[in-house]
Amino acid sequence: MKTRLLIIATILLLSHATAINAQTWELVNSFPDYLTNVYTQGTDTVYIVGQNGFIAQSPDRGKNWNRQHITTNTLSDVCFVSHNIGCIVGANGTIFTTSNAGTSWTTVTSGTTQNLNAIAATGINNIWAVGDNGIVIKSIDAGQTWNTVSITTQTPNFSDIGFKNGKGYIIGNLGSIYQTLDNGSTWTQQTNIEGYTGQENFVSLSIKENKAFILSTNNPSGYQYNNNIWQKYTVPGDGIANSSQFLSDSQGVFAVVRMDGFTGSSYGYWVVNVFKTDNGGSDWVSYSDGSNNPISTQWIIGDASSKIAFVDIALGYLISGHYMYRIPFIGDINADFYAGISTQKQDIVALKQNQNSLIVDNVYKEISNVKIISTLGQVIFQQNVKNKNEITVNTSDFNKGTYTVQVNLKDNTQLSVKWINY
Numbered sequence: 414m415k416t417r418l419l420i421i422a423t424i425l426l427l428s429h430a431t432a433i434n435a436q437t438w439e440l441v442n443s444f445p446d447y448l449t450n451v452y453t454q455g456t457d458t459v460y461i462v463g464q465n466g467f468i469a470q471s472p473d474r475g476k477n478w479n480r481q482h483i484t485t486n487t488l489s490d491v492c493f494v495s496h497n498i499g500c501i502v503g504a505n506g507t508i509f510t511t512s513n514a515g516t517s518w519t520t521v522t523s524g525t526t527q528n529l530n531a532i533a534a535t536g537i538n539n540i541w542a543v544g545d546n547g548i549v550i551k552s553i554d555a556g557q558t559w560n561t562v563s564i565t566t567q568t569p570n571f572s573d574i575g576f577k578n579g580k581g582y583i584i585g586n587l588g589s590i591y592q593t594l595d596n597g598s599t600w601t602q603q604t605n606i607e608g609y610t611g612q613e614n615f616v617s618l619s620i621k622e623n624k625a626f627i628l629s630t631n632n633p634s635g636y637q638y639n640n641n642i643w644q645k646y647t648v649p650g651d652g653i654a655n656s657s658q659f660l661s662d663s664q665g666v667f668a669v670v671r672m673d674g675f676t677g678s679s680y681g682y683w684v685v686n687v688f689k690t691d692n693g694g695s696d697w698v699s700y701s702d703g704s705n706n707p708i709s710t711q712w713i714i715g716d717a718s719s720k721i722a723f724v725d726i727a728l729g730y731l732i733s734g735h736y737m738y739r740i741p742f743i744g745d746i747n748a749d750f751y752a753g754i755s756t757q758k759q760d761i762v763a764l765k766q767n768q769n770s771l772i773v774d775n776v777y778k779e780i781s782n783v784k785i786i787s788t789l790g791q792v793i794f795q796q797n798v799k800n801k802n803e804i805t806v807n808t809s810d811f812n813k814g815t816y817t818v819q820v821n822l823k824d825n826t827q828l829s830v831k832w833i834n835y
Contacts, residue, residue, distance in 0.1 A: 441475035462488035502529035543571035564600040577620040584615035606643040619659035646694030769809040
């Protein structure tokens, strides 16, 4: 029987002194909820959203945060159409709006129960959201009311949407790319894609002045729209494609995660790598300051899913799991925050899968409770544990997909780990 290692999460982070020395990515905060997306507004304001209805806003590049839980559903994306007016989308058709820059949020009816995964707008009267099973909805009144827009008879899970200068795209799995040249009045499916199979899983979109860029998790691969055809561009790294952002027709940033292991051990952990290009993806270099590691002089432990958001090529943010990082290093984070971060192996929780069994393990601390939670927030498994460092879960009845494994240790430590059931 072959053991397949899926994921391990740990807290092995930069010390304050190391971050100063490296002058690269700086850990700016950790959050109790798993983070799903990051959004920048202007130079200094940053928003993040996550599971359990979590949203936080920082007015000063991540130094201080205003935190709220506005629902029990997972939040997926946030978009502002002015300084004060914005919308959030999430699981089960969740939509919230704000008219006071996020000080308070009001729930509105979306007209769908499908998971909404992304939101974008061309203005206050043209806001769009997309999600699972081909759902596309539109608001013409600052997000107060929504109507379904039919653009396809297929049912792909749409992952991203964006607009620029009248041109826009909606992307997703099943090789889905839909283009508009009139701010969404009409949509046309794109199949003029180099090597197109119809099975591509497109996950990240950037639209610039003359080009559009799309990232696919397949292999992974990058595509740029130029001269009416989608042509492949080079994608660096040997891991899982996560997030990309182009800041111009030539400058772009790409995040990839890969599994690394401890020497002599079957355990491993996700490591985030970030690269940048100055020539439209023909060449990529590590986004760091002379370090052998693309992030820093020490590993930054991440998660199977990470997202980036850059204001410009010199100022950007990375979220991965429960943590947020910033480049460049600024040095304005309270040292007490770093003092509270553990760097010991005791905080490691490993997940291993043998066919229909998932093993949850911590070799240093006893486990008190394990929950497995679906993307819809449903607890599909829960068990209390007595005097054990390991628990085996029968997964034969679990659907394939992404879950959160919430582990409570006997010392009241709680860790949430993403698990993908293939």
